Amino acid sequence: MTQKIQDHLYLLDDGRVRQFLITGEDRALLLDTGFADSHLLPAVRAVTDAPLTVLLTHGDPDHAGGLADFEEAWLNEKDWPLVQAPVRLHPLREGDTFCCGGFRLETVEIPGHTYGSVAFADRSRRLLFAGDSVQKEGPIYLFGKHRSVSLYLESQRRLLTMAGEFDTVLPCHHDCPIDPVWIGRNLEDAEALQAGRLPSEPHPTLPCRVYQGRWTAFYCTEEDRLR
Template structure:
């Protein structure tokens, strides 16, 4: 059977782990311990895979509570999550929900090959609180967590200081979902991106995300601010988009892997009734 995960080394201190479904999680190696950012869908024996990469004790920090990022948490003992995202984790952690996600991404036949590796649902899992500005000192390398709400209320970004790498995950990428009931309006999101851009200015040389490809252009936040403005000015391309029973539009024209046809990074998938903060949305 094909392995669900494989490693893409970035440096001696940082390993990217890519899932068969295209999600990236990141393993940062310190002198005294390791930090794993995200745990994917809770499938494929992630803990065993990570323990084959390092003998260091492992701490886990989650970017947010969604089905494709937080569901492997029960495999580990020391997991941090912004508490505002716990309800999202609880709604999406069932095996049935996760199997549906795998089928949507891999197809029925391939998804069924991994069904027996699904982690048992643990809606009452006791997370440790992940706070804005929290620092993980791994020994020789530090990782700082910062709030970047929008995609979810508890969305977090991570700055690996010594590597000058900013991990934005789903906070700002080429297919940022901004259309379900947990997301904010486009106008509010634009303000969050502007705040993050100021916070991280001059502190990174590379930006990594969580889907399809690892590294994106360092100007992605500026590009995303422009995308938000186009949406508010009603000049976006607005391609139809459907995902697990939900309908939305893609702001900028792109291909099936969300690469924009104009060559820029940064794109939003949003709902027409969730553009301005004053709008009454559900």
């Protein structure tokens, strides 16, 4: 599904994960590439034939799996080991800025969901593209050796100090758009997760437990909860 949500801004959704496309006169920005079988490129080309700059919020396979259809991408170096596609990667770092179609996206490093997770902030439009790190209700994945609950907490606390700069958060899963109030709600429940205060039950298929907070569910393990 392709949906125009603002002038020059499109939402691309295959039913499992969401990407964002920003179009300009002479270039376009694509935020994430979906799964390998999402076949995102034809959907992008149905909107624009401009040269593409691909920016990745992180390296999980539902965000970077479609990279094989593209020649290069920008990704935080801490997530480079997660990428299998033979593409040229450029380091994506705090403060890197990309302008297109009247948007000005500033990179904000928010490790935790993965060590290389980033968000993209457009302060003039009061928008935050949050990847998987801010979601309404979740579940938010925090299990596996490439994730850290402690770093997630630090990043959410940082985002909370910035929350007043945004009216809208655009996440890659579940409801979209959402209110920035979910930054604080995710943080509150992640703090309870780390402190061992959330009830949990085994996930039926994944090697983790489902921890249910007041607002947010997390996929995690007891070992990962303390990482």
